[in-house]
Amino acid sequence: MLKNHGKNHREVELSHGKLHIFANDEVFASLEDKVYHMADNNLQIPRNVHMSYTPDAHVGIGTCIGTTAVWNMRDGFVSPSIVGSDIGCGMRVHLTPLKKEDIQDKKLRRELIKSIEKFVPANERAASHYKNIRVEKIVSEGLHGLPPEYIPDRYTPKQRKSLTHVEHAKFEFDTTFLEHIPDKMWSRAWQQVGTLGGGTMIASLVQ
Secondary structure (H helix, E strand, O other): OEEEEEOOEEEEEEOOEEEEEEOOHHHHHHOOHHHHHHHHHHOOOOOOOEEEEEEEEEOOOOOOEEEEEEOOOOOOOOOHHHHOOOOOOOOOOOEOOOOHHHHOOHHHHHHHHHHHHHHOOOOOOOOOOOOOOOHHHHHHHHHHHOOHHHOOOOOOHHHOHHHHOOOOOOOOOOHHHHHHOOHHHHHHHHHOOOOOOOOOOOOOEOO
């Protein structure tokens, strides 16, 4: 069953729950059957409150890229498949003076990506440039675990907007669980601090 809420918001009734899709008519029509199959699999995790697809939804490994899934904190679940194996990936928008016609040349685009990847490594063997960052401090203290040189406004401690103007600079949790993480995993995490792991997608916002 399909319900159209308008403003590119559709609600699809699947066997195990409701899936909300945010996409225009063309994108919605292009979604393949497997994206619905994956959503229905994910909806079998009990007590789901909300599940939706963003316009870039496409088939992944076990879960579609573009999935948003919500459970209540008190009785919810963390699904490794939904979180994804690329948990370290990131997105940032930079405004540039470039126009669409300025980046039509493929060679220029490759050079642009290569330049970005000098600062943000991205491949199967991506290695961190930030050897003085202790992963365990980042995990236990959030942004507050970063060395001072990585805090942009470190010279004005009373006005550290880089730490206060984020949704969560630190999460509260029982850090004793960290004792059960094998040394091999800490080492692997340390190698990938500040990288995009196995791959990257670079989106340019042009005027």
